[in-house]
Structures are given as C-alpha cells and as structure tokens.
Amino acid sequence: MEGERTMVEQRSEALQLLRVYQSQMEAMANQSALISLSINDAKQAIETVSSYKGIKESEEILIPVGTEIFIRGYAKSDDRALLRVGGDVYIYKGFDDVLKGLEEKRSKLEELKKKVDSDLCAIEDEAAKLVGLIQGQQF
16 A cells, blocks of 8 residues: 555656746747747847848938838938937947848857757656656556
C-alpha cells in the first residue's frame, strides 16, 4: 500500500510539473510570436526606408497612416528620417544610419527568436518525457 501511495504521489507531482511546463510553453510560444511580429515590422521599415532613399523630390508617394490606409503626399529632398527616441522626443538621422540601426535590431530579434524557440523545444522535450512517465511507461 505504501508503494502505491508513492506512485500516486509521484504521478501527482509529475502532473503538476506538466502543468507548469504547459504554462511555460504557452508563454514562450506567445513571446516567439511577438518577436516574429517585431522582426516583420523591422523588415518592413527597412524596405520602406530603402525605397524612400531612391525617390526624387516632388515624386508622389503614399503615406501609411494605419491598417491599409494611405494618404497621398509628395517627397522632399531630405536624406534623413525622424526617429522617436522616447516620450515626445524625436531626432533626425540619416537614412544610412537608420538602415544600419534597423538591420541591427532585426538581427538581434532574430537571435532572440532562435533562443526562445530553442528553449521552447527543450521544454517540449521534457514535457514529452514527463507525459511518458505519467502514462505509466516509466512508473
């Protein structure tokens, strides 16, 4: 009887640990998805700034103002972008510096995503082992 209780207790502990793993996996999957969105935003910004670099003065452009909404505008001969650095503070930076910063940001985000995805896989592997234990394969 005492041996059975130990197995029941072990199974209960394993189930609790599995719930923790499941919670961690869900949080990490959400984090990975958010990082992917940030990577896509950086890629889109890189594409937009790169395209704008080649535009001639007074050339007509479409200015994005929201979800699939654009306003028609005209380009100025300016080789700088206005960047928000915090709060209501903005600075001008040259397109080349902006592109360099965006590429660095994209690269860091991609490395972070690899790390999160790798950690997620490791937890999934541990959870799979635990499921095997809970199903009685190792008890």
